[in-house]
Structure formats: structure tokens, C-alpha cells
Amino acid sequence: MSEQQRLEEAVDLILERDPRAAAYPPSWREDGRVEYFYRRNSILVRTADAEQVRETLRGILSQGDESAQRADVGHLPVIAGVVKLEWPGDDFSTPEILEQLDELHGVGTATPVHGLSLCPNSGHPCPATEPAVIASKSFSPVPPVSDGICCGTHGWDGDGVVVGVVDDGLFQEAPKMWPWMAGVYGDPENPFDANKFIEPYAGHGTFVAGCVRSVAPHAVVQVKRAEELAGLAYEDEIIRRMVEVMDSGADVIVCEFDGITRLHLPMLTFSAFYDEYLRHVNVVVVAPAGNDTSRLPTYPAAYSWVVGVGALSANGTYRADFTNYGGWVDVYAPGVDLVNAFVVGDYKTIHEHPQQTRHFDGLCNWSGTSFSAPLVAGMIAARMSGTGENAPQATEALLRFARSQAVPGVGPVLLPDQVCRTPQEPRRTGCDCACG
16 A cells, blocks of 8 residues: 555544544645644643633634624633633634634644554554564563573662553453463553444554553552544543543553654643643653654654654564654664563554454564654663652663663663663773663
8 A cells, every 4th residue: 555545444434433523734735745733723831821812812703793702712721820711612613713823822822632543653643564463372561571680680670660542442351361461450441432443553552551551560650541533632631631631550551652843833632731740750661663664754753752752673683664763762672572461352543454363362563663652661660660760760761771882873772671780870890781
């Protein structure tokens, strides 16, 4: 299938499933690219700017009609410091209104309610690959489950560390089926459509949780479901789930939604999350860089306070051919042909032609930066339990080691079995691990 066909099928699926969703520019089909997704008839503003922008918005919507001027514009709190403004009707497109607000109040004062993809791409909201069937006799994840032993000592297994995953929920049978998934919990996902086939993008959160557990088998892993349709969720919904995960005690948060923003500006919701919550605690956020072979920054991965993760090839020596890249990507980890927990049932391919029906028995082979990110999160958790460091300290140590072995043409790299090969200060001469 051509890239254009993949784009059209993925975007059409989103717009068909969610009548609130829109893609910018309107000419995306002709352009062969979506700049960003947004929710119709709504914008986000800082609380301090809300009343002023609200009055301006009323004036724009009225077009001189006094009765419309008096019509109310909905004012809904999203997160501390940010509110959402909503209005009825289809006379004005959201991008047109934002352009007028840019002129009157300054660029970035009001932003769209961005839609972020579960399988992030800057222009193509579809996964790097579709889930593939593995050999029937294979019952082990790739990478394999860590034994938690490093430098001859036990405890590098994430014990006592809480990792929160914001995704599409958890297939409830998975923790009962696979030993490395035992104890993983979270919001249940209904992965099936009306015809009992596995939905597109279903099982994503389950696979991600399994990737965390492969590296940190004793970590507490909670999967929080952000409401999504065809793999797209809105930033206000995502940020609420992230606050809930933090409030439940997460040390590491994996945000699996990512995307391009209007004018490449940071999202108000995520900036407020950092200002009001994250910067006051020792919690780390990890996010995938995206799967579009692009240098364009995606958010939240491109934030300085987020660990943005790109994908390495199967042999770990070069960038995966789909991964996004650039100086904003903090580290690269394996992301090709991983194997982990999935749904049980039949799946019809949506991006591969001719269309196939694939049967899964609870495991699959999958590729994408979505799965590189939880491997890094698991490494952070494993290092925390092995050293007693908090999440920011463990993260910085791992990134320092990744930079020390940066690969030309790729960047900083980490492999799951290197969790204890991180330089520790002070360290013994000649020792390349964190055991001394």
C-alpha cells in the first residue's frame, strides 16, 4: 500500500468514527499530509486570559448580531491554569477563529484542542506496522524478561516502583495468561467491534504494559484508559488521565499519545501539567517520538521535561526506518519486531493489502516508537529499585550512559540489558557498571 493510501485510510477512519474531529489543513488529502488534528468548535486558553478571549470570541461569532453577541460560550475547566471554550454552530471553522484570536491577543494565547494519535505520526496517524502473528510455539516476549540481576546483585527489577501508562486500557485476560503480566492492572478495554473482530489499535496499552514488565518484571504497572476513537484522543482527556496516574503514586508516566501541534507550539494543557504538578515532584514522563521518518518535533515527546524516545532497528545498530529523529529525541531504544502480550481473537488488517484476517492467541509481533518508550520506562524503574535513586536521578544516569555510547547517524542509544551499565559517580576505575 502506498503512503498516500495509508494516510487516507487512517484519517478517514478517524473522521468517520469521531464527528468532533477535524484535520488541518482541509486540503490534507491533496497535500498528502495532516499538520494537526483538532476538535471542532472548541479552543483552549489559560485561565488568566479566559474572560478576555471569551468576550472576543462572542464578538467573532456574532458578526454584528446582538442576539448572538449575548449567546453564551461554554467555559469548562480542564486542568489548573487552563480552560476550554466551546460554541455551537458551523459558521466558523476553529482554525479561522484561531487566526483572528492570534491577531487580537497574540499567537498562542488560544490553541486548538489537539487530537493526539495513539500510534504517533507527524503526518500519518497510523502505526509503524500492524500487529503480526508470531510462531505458535513462541511464548516469550522480545526483548526477554529480565532476571533482575546486575553486577551479581539482585533487585534490578523495578520492585516498589510504580509505572503509569496512559493508553487505550488493558485487555483484562492478559495478566492471567502470561507470568510477566501478573499483577498489571488498569482500566478495562473492550477490544472488539460489533462483529467480534479486534478493533484497529486495540491491545496497544496491553502490549505497552508488557514492554515495561519485560525490563522491570516486579514494577507496579497501572494502565489508564484515555477515551479514544480510531486511535485518536484529545489533549484535555489525556492530561486528566495523566493527573490521575500521578495522583495514584506513579514514579514514571508513559504517555502513549503524541502528535504535531498547530504552529509547532507547545500544548497549553501539557505546559500547565508541568507548571502545576510535575515540576514539584520527582516523577518522570516518557513518550514516543513518532513513526513518520521526520525531523519535525512531536509533543509531548519534544518537551525538555519529557524523555522522547525513538526506535532502533532490530539489531540495535541503526535507526528504525520509520522512527522520527532529530536533536529533540533524547534516546533511541529497540522498536522493531518486539513481541509481547496482546488480545485473543481475530483481526482484519486495515493498512495492508490485500486485507488479511489474522488470529492472535494473546501475543503479537509489533513495531513502533510506542514500544521503544515503555522499554526506557522499564529501564528507569529497574535502575530505581537497584540503586535507590529517584526517577529523575535514574533517568539522568541512563541518559548519560546513552550519550556516552551515541551511535553516529543515530544518537544516544539504550538497550534493555544495559540497565546496570550506567556510569555512577563516584565510580571505580575500569568499572563500566553501576555496581561500584
